[in-house]
Amino acid sequence: MSERDLLTVGEALVSLRSSGPLAAGGPLTMHLAGAESNVAIGLARLGHRAAWAGRVSDDELGEFVLRQLRAEGVDTTDVRRDPQRPPGVMFLERRTADVSRVRYLRAGSAGAALDVDDLRAPLAAGARLLHLSGITPALSDSARTAVAWAVRTAAESGIPVSLDVNYRAGLWSREDARATLTPLAGYAAVVIASTDELDLVTEAGADERDAAADLVRRGVSTVLVKLGADGARAWTADGVEHVPAVPVTAVDTVGAGDAFTAGYLSGHLDGLGLTDRLRRAAALGAFAVAGHGDWEGLPRRDELSLITGSAAGTTLR
Template identity: 80%
Template sequence: MHLAGAECNVAIGLARLGHRAAWAGRVSDDELGEFVLRQLRAEGVDTDGATRDPDRPAGLMFLERRTADVTRVRYHRAGSAGSALSTDQLRGPLAAGARLLHLTGITPALSDSARAAVTWAAQAASRSGIHVSLDVNHRARLWSRDAARAALAPLAAHASLVIASADELDLVAEAGSDEDTAVAGLLRRGVETVLVKLGADGARAYTREGVRHAPAVAVTAVDTVGAGDAFTAGYLSGYLDGLDLADRLRRAVTVGAFAVACHGDWEGLPRRDELPMIDGRPAGSTLR
């Protein structure tokens, strides 16, 4: 049994890189809920914004590695504690102050109340001058592309940073938009940076100044689950450290490489002093 979840993975990644990170959400009031909070606290993530739900169970996800290259996923999330997230639960954590609010497209897929809570948080943070990061993170088993687009396209207007894989970009733009059209629309709407995750090909970053590509760091991949969240944590870490775009991207692909080179969603994420271990070193190196 492992803790997982896109927002948790990013929070742990940031904490391991030396940043203060807090997670706000709703968990079951039983051993599974305690397991979630205990794991987050053990990784240095603040859980004061978590709420225990006495009536709803923990959300579960089962991963089956069917072949070396194919993984099947089964969700048991309907009626979970997380699906009961509400706006009132986010008011206190957001009022406590933050430089950055990270959201994903998974939470608003869980319920109407969760969708309203995420929308409120993005609007409130944006009005307060807090940098809003939105990872599209579409999950086809949770909602359709049309339903996702209806919720996420308006949400993206409040984000400073939008992160998506190439096939997710039209979920924050008009249906059927190609990459250039979708990105141009986001930049016109006020998004400062659009990151396009390209897997083994690295990533592209679009700003009003143009586009920059960062190649992936070469490693032996053993588990790609959580790679996108690791990439996001690395990029946000670079943003919080004041790095320029090129160095933010380099940190992002480096942290992503750590994730795919180890088993687990977040277990292989690096500490700050470990970043040089694979950045610029050939695969198979031994540190002596």
């Protein structure tokens, strides 16, 4: 049996953050970003054995990505260093107190060159869960083929698959996304989406109830719908369950969906019931929006009660 609780597959990015408009210049700070690596870090911080597989550039920026992941306890054994391609880079500017904008330099990146051969060893090593997002298959034809192969191989091997739709309009059209993600969702045990993403894994124009019902009919055990400040809903064969968001002062919403996913998958790995899985997911989402960075504010296991068990403005001494 594999020692890994979670295997994630995707592209990790170097994120350069600015506190003001990029056009005005000013200092940038370097961070690690990427939907799947965010989830891996969230699980690792809670004490789970998480691994991330993909490609990174064979330079200082690729080394930065690996050092960040390793420092957070994420297994990078199966990461491939690519000497021919550059790293994926994103620029994030804080345009106003409430609005941030992202610019990407990721075309032709090492991560976008992911292929099936990169995933044979990590899939063969096994894991209790495989997690992917809809971002990776949008990066290139080879990445799309690799994700489809990984999802099928995991499902056929008895490894439950978690799929976060995570639609990025800058990478592909809704029609292209639906053509790729709808068949992939049929292999998933858990599908995660916001309300406006659900019809990318089912019939175009389907509302939430119909989309969830279709996915459950196709074998998906749980359909998680992220509702932002309104919390989340989980649809299963037994019905629907809603949990409210944990009230916090939001300072940075980047990475909140990945934190939510990490919390839910952690609860699954711990054998929690659906309600408690959703509560943990909501708690991690609250940690994410209450701090700066994609994953930097995520809790350790002994910190889970800090938000849910402490009044606003509390100083723990």
